[in-house]
Amino acid sequence: MTEARDHVVPRRLIEKPAGGARLRNLGQYLFLAPALVFMLLTMVYPVLSNLRMSVYDVNVATFLSNSAPFVGLDNYVKVVSDPAFQNAFRLSVYFTIGSLVFQFTIGFALALLFNRSFPGNGLLRALMLLGWMLPTVVSASIFRWMFDGGNGIINFLFESLGLLDAPRHWLIEPNTALIGTIVANIWVGIPFNMILLLPGLQSIPDSLYEAASIDGATPWQSFRRVTLPLMRPVALSVLLLGFIYTFKVFDIVYVMTRGGPVNATTVLPIYVYQLAFNFFRFGDGAAAAVLLLLPLSIVAVGYLWLSQHEESSS
Amino acid sequence: MKNNAVSRRKFLEGLALGTGVMFLASCAPPPAPAAPAEAGDAAPSDQPVTLAWWDYMTASNAAALDTQMAKYMDEFPAITIERTSIPFADLKQKLLQGAAAGQLPDVVIIDNPDHSSFSALGVFADVTDLVQSWGQESNYFEGPWASTLYQGKNYGIPDNSNCLVLWYNKAFTEPLGIQPPADWDQFKEVSAALTEEDRFGIVMSGVKSEEGTFQWLPFLWMTGEDLATLDSDGGKAALQLWVDLVDGGYMSPGILNWTQGDVKGQFVNGLAAMMVNGPWQIPVLREEAPDMDWDVATLPVEKQGASILGGENTAIVNSTQNLDAAWTLLTWRQEPENLKAYLIEAGKLPSHAELAKDETWTSDPALSVFVEQLQVAKPRAYGPNYPEISNAIQEMMQAAISGQKSVDVAVADAQAIITPLLPA
Numbered sequence: 001m002t003e004a005r006d007h008v009v010p011r012r013l014i015e016k017p018a019g020g021a022r023l024r025n026l027g028q029y030l031f032l033a034p035a036l037v038f039m040l041l042t043m044v045y046p047v048l049s050n051l052r053m054s055v056y057d058v059n060v061a062t063f064l065s066n067s068a069p070f071v072g073l074d075n076y077v078k079v080v081s082d083p084a085f086q087n088a089f090r091l092s093v094y095f096t097i098g099s100l101v102f103q104f105t106i107g108f109a110l111a112l113l114f115n116r117s118f119p120g121n122g123l124l125r126a127l128m129l130l131g132w133m134l135p136t137v138v139s140a141s142i143f144r145w146m147f148d149g150g151n152g153i154i155n156f157l158f159e160s161l162g163l164l165d166a167p168r169h170w171l172i173e174p175n176t177a178l179i180g181t182i183v184a185n186i187w188v189g190i191p192f193n194m195i196l197l198l199p200g201l202q203s204i205p206d207s208l209y210e211a212a213s214i215d216g217a218t219p220w221q222s223f224r225r226v227t228l229p230l231m232r233p234v235a236l237s238v239l240l241l242g243f244i245y246t247f248k249v250f251d252i253v254y255v256m257t258r259g260g261p262v263n264a265t266t267v268l269p270i271y272v273y274q275l276a277f278n279f280f281r282f283g284d285g286a287a288a289a290v291l292l293l294l295p296l297s298i299v300a301v302g303y304l305w306l307s308q309h310e311e312s313s314s
Numbered sequence: 315m316k317n318n319a320v321s322r323r324k325f326l327e328g329l330a331l332g333t334g335v336m337f338l339a340s341c342a343p344p345p346a347p348a349a350p351a352e353a354g355d356a357a358p359s360d361q362p363v364t365l366a367w368w369d370y371m372t373a374s375n376a377a378a379l380d381t382q383m384a385k386y387m388d389e390f391p392a393i394t395i396e397r398t399s400i401p402f403a404d405l406k407q408k409l410l411q412g413a414a415a416g417q418l419p420d421v422v423i424i425d426n427p428d429h430s431s432f433s434a435l436g437v438f439a440d441v442t443d444l445v446q447s448w449g450q451e452s453n454y455f456e457g458p459w460a461s462t463l464y465q466g467k468n469y470g471i472p473d474n475s476n477c478l479v480l481w482y483n484k485a486f487t488e489p490l491g492i493q494p495p496a497d498w499d500q501f502k503e504v505s506a507a508l509t510e511e512d513r514f515g516i517v518m519s520g521v522k523s524e525e526g527t528f529q530w531l532p533f534l535w536m537t538g539e540d541l542a543t544l545d546s547d548g549g550k551a552a553l554q555l556w557v558d559l560v561d562g563g564y565m566s567p568g569i570l571n572w573t574q575g576d577v578k579g580q581f582v583n584g585l586a587a588m589m590v591n592g593p594w595q596i597p598v599l600r601e602e603a604p605d606m607d608w609d610v611a612t613l614p615v616e617k618q619g620a621s622i623l624g625g626e627n628t629a630i631v632n633s634t635q636n637l638d639a640a641w642t643l644l645t646w647r648q649e650p651e652n653l654k655a656y657l658i659e660a661g662k663l664p665s666h667a668e669l670a671k672d673e674t675w676t677s678d679p680a681l682s683v684f685v686e687q688l689q690v691a692k693p694r695a696y697g698p699n700y701p702e703i704s705n706a707i708q709e710m711m712q713a714a715i716s717g718q719k720s721v722d723v724a725v726a727d728a729q730a731i732i733t734p735l736l737p738a
Contacts, residue, residue, distance in 0.1 A: 064436040260522030261712040279702045
C-alpha cells in the first residue's frame with residue numbers, strides 16, 4: 001500500500017518549508033476549495049478507487065458482494081504476463097508514435113501556412129477545425145467506409161491512380177488495419193496540433209525575421225535559426241499533450257475495427273475495456289488501467305515540469 | 315509569472331493533502347452489501363408504486379412498449395412506470411455502474427445471452443418461487459426459457475425471441491431458377507452460382523463482436539457439435555465452410571468488419587444475392603426497399619437443422635423495494651392478449667409456444683419461416699464466462715478467414731481458451 005501512496009503523491013510535495021505560513025494562507029486555500037473538491041471527486045477519487053480495485057480479485061462473483069480477496073500484485077502479474085497485454089502495449093506505442101509524427105508535422109506545416117496572411121485564411125482555418133469538431137464516431141465511421149474493401153473511396157483512388165492492381169481490404173488485413181486507424185487518428189489530430197502551434201508562431205516577433213533577412217538569411221535559414229528554436233517549448237508541450245491524447249484513444253479504433261482483425265488493432269484502452277466491461281474481470285481490468293495510466297502520468301509530470309520551467313525562465 | 319509558479323505549488327500541496335485523505339477514505343472497509351429484498355417486504359399493490367424500467371429499445375420497439383405501459387397504467391392507476399431507454403452498447407456498463415452505486419431500476423429488459431452473467435453478478439433477483447407458483451413454464455419454448463436460468467434458478471422470464479434465417483433476392487435467384495439451398499453442398503453451389511463480378515453470392519457478419527459469434531454458432535450446431543467439442547471434424551468443417559466461401563470469392567472478406575446492419579446494407583443495395591439475418595430486418599427492408607422482391611428460407615442443414623436464439627428477457631433487479639408490483643407487471647405482460655399486441659406492434663417473435671401458433675405468425679409467409687426456424691434455435695447458454703468465450707470464437711473466425719491461421723490451428727487454439735471457461 002505504501003508504494004501506491006508514494007506513487008500518487010511524491011514526498012517532495014508534502015514537505016513544507018515553514019509551518020507558520022500555512023495558517024496565513026488558509027484564506028487563500030478557501031478560494032481553491034471549489035476547484036479542489038471538484039477535482040478530488042471527479043479525478044482523484046476514481047483513480048484511487050481504481051488503484052484499490054487493482055489489488056483485489058474483483059470478478060463476476062465478487063463484484064457486488066464486496067467479498068473480493070486482497071491479492072496484492074497478482075492482478076498486475078497476470079496482466080503483464082498476458083501475451084494479449086504485451087501485444088496491446090506494443091500496438092499502443094506504434095499507434096501513438098505513428099499518429100504523433102504525422103499529426104505534428106502536418107499540423108506544423110499548416111500552422112506555418114495559416115501564419116501568413118492570404119485571402120480566405122480565416123474561412124479555411126475554420127474549415128480545418130471541422131475534423132476536431134466532428135463527433136469521433138462520425139469521423140471514424142466515415143473512415144471505416146473510406147477504407148472498405150468493396151466500395152471504399154481509397155481503393156477507387158489508388159486504383160485510378162494506378163497504384164493498386166486489385167482492391168484491398170485495408171481494415172481486415174492484419175498488416176494494414178492499424179495503419180488505417182492511425183490515418184484516421186492523424187486526420188482528427190491535425191487541427192489540434194495546428195491550432196496549438198499557431199499562437200506560438202504568432203508570438204515570434206516580426207523584428208527577428210526582419211533582422212535575419214537584413215543579415216541575408218534565406219527563408220530556410222530563418223526557419224531553421226529563428227522559428228524552430230523559438231518554437232521548441234511550444235512544440236514540446238504540443239507533443240506531450242498529443243501523446244497523452246493519443247495513447248488513450250479508444251473510440252476511433254473501436255468504431256473502425258473493434259480491435260480486430262483478431263487483435264491486430266487491440267490497443268491498450270480497448271484491451272482494458274474488454275477485460276472490465278466485456279469479460280467482467282474488473283480486478284484485472286483495473287490493473288491494466290493503472291498500467292495504461294503509468295506512462296501517461298510520467299508524461300503529464302514531464303509536461304507540468306516543462307511548463308513550470310518555462311514560466312520561471314520567462 | 316513567479317507568483318503563478320508559487321500558487322501552482324500551493325495548489326499541488328493542497329491536492330497532496332486532499333489526496334492523502336481520500337486515499338485513507340478509499341482504504342476504509344467497504345460498506346456491507348444491501349440485503350436482497352424479500353417478497354414479503356414489498357408494498358401491497360393498492361399503494362401507489364413507481365416502477366423504474368430500463369431497456370435499450372428504439373423506434374417501433376419503443377413505441378410498442380410505451381403503448382403497452384400506458385394500457386397497464388390505465389388498468390392499475392396506483393402504478394406508475396418510468397421507462398428509460400439506454401443505448402444497447404451502454405446498457406451493460408450502466409447496469410454495472412448502477413449495481414456498484416446501488417442505483418438500479420426495478421425492471422430491466424436484457425439481451426438473453428447476457429442474462430446469466432448478470433444473474434451471476436447478483437444484479438437480478440432470484441424469482442424461482444414466484445415462477446413456480448405462476449406455473450407457466452410449459453407454455454414457453456425451451457431455448458428462451460433456458461436463457462433465464464442460472465444454476466437451476468429462475469432469474470426472469472422471456473420477453474421475445476428471434477433467430478437467423480437465410481434471405482435471398484428473387485431478382486437474382488429466379489432468372490437462374492435457383493431454389494434456396496437445403497444442405498451445405500447446395501449452399502456453396504448456390505453461393506457460387508449467384509456470384510457476379512460486382513456481387514457476392516452470400517454475406518454474413520464476421521465482425522469482432524457478439525454479432526460475429528451469433529452468426530457462426532448455428533453452423534457449428536448444424537454439425538452436431540458444440541463448444542465443448544469445438545476441436546472436432548464438425549467444428550473444423552463449420553469454420554472451413556466460411557473460409558471456403560471467402561476464398562472462393564463468393565463471400566466478401568469485408569464481412570470481418572461488417573455488422574448485421576452492414577450485411578443488410580449490402581443485400582439491400584444488390585451487392586449480395588443472399589444474406590443471413592434476423593426478423594428485425596423485416597420492417598427495415600420493407601421501409602428502405604419497398605420494391606425489393608426478397609424472400610426467406612430456413613438455414614441449410616448439415617447433420618441437423620440449427621439456428622441461434624436471440625431475443626430479450628425481462629428480469630427484476632435484486633435491490634428492488636417493489637418485488638410484488640414488478641412481478642405483477644411482468645406476468646401481466648405475458649398474458650397472451652397483452653403479449654400479442656406488443657409483439658405485433660414491435661415486429662417481434664413470441665417465446666411463448668402457444669402464441670406462436672397464432673395465425674399472425676403462421677399465415678405471414680416471411681414470419682412463418684422464422685417461427686419454423688425457431689423450433690431448432692439454440693440459446694447461448696454457456697454460463698457467466700460467455701463474453702470471454704464469445705471473444706475467443708470471434709478471434710478464431712477472424713484468424714482463419716483472414717488467413718492468419720489454418721482452420722486446424724485456429725480451432726485448436728480457440729478450444730484451449732474456451733474449455734476452462736465453460737461451466738463445469
